[in-house]
Amino acid sequence: MTTEHSAPAPIVLFDLDGTITDSAPGIHRTFRHALAAVDRPVPGDDVLATIIGPPMRDTFVRLGFDPPTAERAITAYTERYDEQGWAENSVYPGMRDVLRTARELGLRTAVATSKAEPFAARILEHFDLTQYLDFVGGATLDGSRRAKSDVIAHSLRALGVNPGEHDGVPIVMVGDREHDVEGAALWGVKAVFVAWGYGAPAEAEHAWRTVATTGELEEVLRELAR
Incomplete structure (x- = not known):
């Protein structure tokens, strides 16, 4: 007799400033x-x-x-x-739907931001978005963890994944700056660059995908979930 084990759900890491909220x-x-x-x-x-x-x-x-x-x-x-x-902040139109869709698709979701983690958590709770997230990862107040690559590693560990050793688990980092793209690349994570944030178009050069609308981002998430 054989026992089937379902594969771990794909992971989506979201930047906060310029991606989820206009801060x-x-x-x-x-x-x-x-x-x-x-x-x-x-x-x-x-x-x-x-x-x-x-x-x-x-x-x-x-x-x-x-x-x-x-x-x-x-x-x-x-x-x-x-x-x-x-x-002094607002959620980008359509991003609540993106997070809800990710949850409905069964994806594991977390925030990975260079903003101090307590502030990130407060903002997401204020906008009632933590219900769609498995973890909120950010920088430490003392600056000991602030590089995007370190924050990504922090969020992945919280989701039970050893950074750099994904064991076939699909992972994407969604963000609006080159720091998101470069930080993800250090761990072999694909980056999805959102064009509505604060980054210049050239910062998307090494991203896996670039999306111009939240609708396009939802399509990428549906593809990831297949």
Whole structure:
């Protein structure tokens, strides 16, 4: 007699900012607040367009802040974001349906974001989206886990998967920045680039798929579930 074992369900990891929610208002206002706290000028729009996605600590370093100044900026940013910035946010039209579809298809779902995990969880709970997720993974407040590849590994482990050893389990990372694509590639995970977020078109160069609408993303998920 033989016993059949069903294959593990495919996994979909979702970025948060620029993928599930439009968080630009809160992040930009809080970024300006942090700069004022350390007496630094607000950079041009070309720089502001790049700050959503990468860890904020890395952004301050990229702007040339020395370590003490970067830490003060991070403290000011975190305090303001905790008080009000997190709520200056909205769910992209159609993304609730995408998450619901993923759940109905039997896919395992998690968020993998460079946003601090407590803030990510609060936002998703606020919008009643945690019901569609098996795990919410994010960065640590102290910055010890902030690279996208580390957050992806964190979320995969929470779902019972050893990063880099998927054992045939289909996994995709859905995001809007090159950090999502590159972080996924480090673990052999395919990336689906969403065109409605904050990334430039060139950032999708190495993605497995690019989708322009949430409807197209749902079709990719249906394909994954087959």
